[in-house]
Amino acid sequence: MTERRLSKAELKRRLQRLSRDYEKVKTRLAEVGFICEGSLAELYTSCGNPNCRCRNPDQRHGPYWQLTWKETGKTVTRRLSAEDAALYREWIANRRQLEAVLEQMRDLSRQAGEYILTTKGRPFHGPQRPRRRRRSAT
Numbered sequence: 001m002t003e004r005r006l007s008k009a010e011l012k013r014r015l016q017r018l019s020r021d022y023e024k025v026k027t028r029l030a031e032v033g034f035i036c037e038g039s040l041a042e043l044y045t046s047c048g049n050p051n052c053r054c055r056n057p058d059q060r061h062g063p064y065w066q067l068t069w070k071e072t073g074k075t076v077t078r079r080l081s082a083e084d085a086a087l088y089r090e091w092i093a094n095r096r097q098l099e100a101v102l103e104q105m106r107d108l109s110r111q112a113g114e115y116i117l118t119t120k121g122r123p124f125h126g127p128q129r130p131r132r133r134r135r136s137a138t
């Protein structure tokens, strides 16, 4: 961090603020519902029959719901019913919420670590904090 030298009092203030934020973020962990790995895709297909309505791109078959996840390095996909897809959609949204909370905890912890070690005159070691990135809706 290329942070200007901060006074001990300022570091302490910032650390207190970070601790409060951290406690607040942690309460959101308790609110997370069931989670599921992977992602859900809504698919439309054409069957290849030249006389079928699906020749028209707007008239393809579907929607079909497909769950995709990684298992020991391999991509696995399963077709889901619309009813089950609604459940998985909720669980996946919960997992993304959990991941967002964890990312905030990581970020706050990193800042706290920097302040704590700065007051001891030592550098903080660890991966650089990523710049704020917006997750694209998938």
Ligand SMILES: [Zn+2]
Pocket (backbone or CB within 6 Å): 046, 047, 048, 049, 052, 053, 054, 055, 061
């Ligand atoms: Zn067709």
